[in-house]
Amino acid sequence: MKAIYFEETGDPQNVLLLKQFDKPTTKENQVIVKPLGSPINPSDFFFISGNYRVKPELPQIAGLEGAGIIESTGPGVDLPVGALVSFFSRNAWAEYVALSKDDVLVLPDDFPVDKAIQFALNPITAWGLLERADLKTGDWLLITAGNSVVSKLIIQIAKLRSINVIATVRDDKNTATLTAYGAHVINVNKDDLIEYVQQVTEGKGAHVALDAVGGKTGSDVLKCLQPGGRLIIYSRLSPDPIQLYSADVLYKNISINGFGIRAYLESKTAEQKASIINSLVTIIGDPQFKMEVAASFPLDNYQEAIKTAVEAKKEGKVLFKF
Numbered sequence: 001m002k003a004i005y006f007e008e009t010g011d012p013q014n015v016l017l018l019k020q021f022d023k024p025t026t027k028e029n030q031v032i033v034k035p036l037g038s039p040i041n042p043s044d045f046f047f048i049s050g051n052y053r054v055k056p057e058l059p060q061i062a063g064l065e066g067a068g069i070i071e072s073t074g075p076g077v078d079l080p081v082g083a084l085v086s087f088f089s090r091n092a093w094a095e096y097v098a099l100s101k102d103d104v105l106v107l108p109d110d111f112p113v114d115k116a117i118q119f120a121l122n123p124i125t126a127w128g129l130l131e132r133a134d135l136k137t138g139d140w141l142l143i144t145a146g147n148s149v150v151s152k153l154i155i156q157i158a159k160l161r162s163i164n165v166i167a168t169v170r171d172d173k174n175t176a177t178l179t180a181y182g183a184h185v186i187n188v189n190k191d192d193l194i195e196y197v198q199q200v201t202e203g204k205g206a207h208v209a210l211d212a213v214g215g216k217t218g219s220d221v222l223k224c225l226q227p228g229g230r231l232i233i234y235s236r237l238s239p240d241p242i243q244l245y246s247a248d249v250l251y252k253n254i255s256i257n258g259f260g261i262r263a264y265l266e267s268k269t270a271e272q273k274a275s276i277i278n279s280l281v282t283i284i285g286d287p288q289f290k291m292e293v294a295a296s297f298p299l300d301n302y303q304e305a306i307k308t309a310v311e312a313k314k315e316g317k318v319l320f321k322f
């Protein structure tokens with residue numbers, strides 16, 4: 001089977017290669033899935049460059065999530081062969097993937113494939129972040145990297161709950177789309193975030209901020225929170241650190257937490273996980289709910305796919321489709 005892999009960590013545009021591997025065989029508590037596709041996410045780039053929570057075992061097939069059809073199951077697995085599943089993996093960019101049964105989420109057979117391909121990581125992250133944000137109708141949520149897929153999921157789900165969202169972008173190109181999704185949008189490369197949040201919230205500030213950027217944006221976000229406000233950090237897209245002034249935190253009783261999907265899911269019982277998946281299937285499966293695809297590529301065109309994925313200001317996700 002064909003797979004995209006790397007023999008050394010580094011820039012995905014330089015270190016990725018394509019070659020034939022042996023097809024995996026089913027082992028106890030595992031399933032073999034024939035993937036239909038896999039997204040190219042920032043976490044893939046962190047993984048390939050050796051800067052992710054889990055480290056690659058070289059040579060390493062790339063790709064951390066996807067969706068496909070269960071081809072076979074090993075002993076101890078009662079999942080149906082032929083089912084559409086989305087999955088977490090460490091080697092999704094391949095024509096076959098062996099997966100622990102615990103890393104597989106069964107979806108309805110008619111679930112839209114492009115949404116299934118992106119289901120495991122970002123929708124559950126958006127759900128978990130909103131759960132941790134714990135906001136009420138009318139509260140103000142500030143999110144950074146507003147044009148990311150995670151942010152667009154958050155904006156749409158928050159809208160269903162009548163939570164007000166302020167989203168930062170770094171270019172005006174994406175403002176109209178996010179405004180149409182229901183967010184108040186600020187280009188932080190042009191306007192002052194702290195002033196904007198004060199103005200839009202009529203001097204109150206945001207109840208919660210979800211930061212994926214860090215650097216200057218993350219530092220400004222801290223100053224946009226209202227007394228008792230909470231900052232939840234879930235990524236580090238800027239290479240620069242957040243500058244934290246003790247006075248900004250202590251006088252307003254601000255709390256700061258991190259969020260990681262793995263720890264979030266591990267905190268849930270099997271019933272709670274099933275309930276989250278069911279809710280997301282209903283919300284995201286609705287044709288009105290948008291999960292845009294910027295471009296799709298076969299595995300053979302991996303260099304062009306990666307080049308497209310690193311471009312800024314895309315409308316949606318770049319996918320491998322098999």
Ligand SMILES: NC(=O)c1ccc[n+]([C@@H]2O[C@H](COP(=O)([O-])OP(=O)(O)OC[C@H]3O[C@@H](n4cnc5c(N)ncnc54)[C@H](OP(=O)(O)O)[C@@H]3O)[C@@H](O)[C@H]2O)c1
Pocket residue numbers: 041042043121122125145146147148149150151169170171174212213234235236237238239259260261262311312313314316317
């Ligand atoms: N903690 C967790 O468990 C968890 C789970 C899932 C995802 N994440 C993280 O969530 C973030 C979003 O993921 P995604 O898949 O939704 O991403 P995505 O759709 O690929 O979008 C990436 C976004 O990051 C923005 N960006 C990149 N570099 C930036 C910088 N230096 N300053 C400001 N913005 C920058 C881009 O802005 P433009 O639109 O202007 O190009 C784009 O909107 C990623 O960092 C990912 O690692 C974390």
